[in-house]
Amino acid sequence: MNRAIKFKLKNGKVVVIRRTRGTDYEDIMKFLEKFTRGSGAIQTFQYAGQPKKDKEQSIKLYEDPNNLFISVWDGKNVVGTCSITKKRPKHPYCMGTTADIGMTVLDKYTHNGIGSKFFDICEKWARANGVHKMQAGVRHNNIPSIANCIKHGFIITGIEYDEVFINGKWLHHYMVEKILEN
Numbered sequence: 001m002n003r004a005i006k007f008k009l010k011n012g013k014v015v016v017i018r019r020t021r022g023t024d025y026e027d028i029m030k031f032l033e034k035f036t037r038g039s040g041a042i043q044t045f046q047y048a049g050q051p052k053k054d055k056e057q058s059i060k061l062y063e064d065p066n067n068l069f070i071s072v073w074d075g076k077n078v079v080g081t082c083s084i085t086k087k088r089p090k091h092p093y094c095m096g097t098t099a100d101i102g103m104t105v106l107d108k109y110t111h112n113g114i115g116s117k118f119f120d121i122c123e124k125w126a127r128a129n130g131v132h133k134m135q136a137g138v139r140h141n142n143i144p145s146i147a148n149c150i151k152h153g154f155i156i157t158g159i160e161y162d163e164v165f166i167n168g169k170w171l172h173h174y175m176v177e178k179i180l181e182n
């Protein structure tokens with residue numbers, strides 16, 4: 001994704017979606033602070049009170065050409081983020097042909113088409129950047145995310161049992177994957 005795009009949410013509001021840059025670091029940290037206070041965070045590895053992400057490391061990740069980090073802006077505030085990152089880009093057996101996807105949307109902005117748009121952007125980038133397979137790990141009770149993955153052509157290819165322990169219960173992770181053919 002080379003330029004910012006204006007995207008109309010289902011509720012009529014227009015937001016801007018663009019590549020995350022190093023200079024966005026503080027805004028992304030503010031977003032994470034908000035996101036971790038909401039109900040969606042429990043479906044991710046982000047949690048309330050977590051240490052602030054290392055600045056240098058984060059900027060490196062945003063600007064690495066083997067990754068695409070994108071953010072959704074409502075005015076000056078980030079309201080959603082997504083990343084697709086190539087796995088082992090320098091290894092001769094892999095060459096970054098598999099890429100991991102993760103996404104987070106503030107509760108107030110869900111069910112408005114952002115998650116779906118994220119997958120469209122990721123797939124376009126993946127195809128243009130030599131990715132053969134996109135994958136993600138999704139908790140077994142995360143119906144919105146599973147439905148979003150299925151809608152975008154991912155299939156469940158595996159399960160990791162008892163992967164996390166949350167509120168007194170073990171939860172499994174589904175591995176969901178999509179092979180990109182021409």
Ligand SMILES: CC(C)(COP(=O)(O)OP(=O)(O)OC[C@H]1O[C@@H](n2cnc3c(N)ncnc32)[C@H](O)[C@@H]1OP(=O)(O)O)[C@@H](O)C(=O)NCCC(=O)NCCS
Binds near residue numbers: 044
């Ligand atoms: C999962 C998440 C990214 C989806 O984003 P979103 O912006 O709400 O998704 P969209 O509005 O674009 O919906 C896309 C599709 O997801 C599915 N979906 C979304 N919300 C749903 C819900 N509450 N129940 C069932 N399916 C749902 C539908 O298939 C929907 O397509 P449709 O609108 O044609 O029915 C968002 O809910 C989120 O950030 N959740 C918390 C963090 C998280 O779970 N991240 C993913 C971890 S793997």
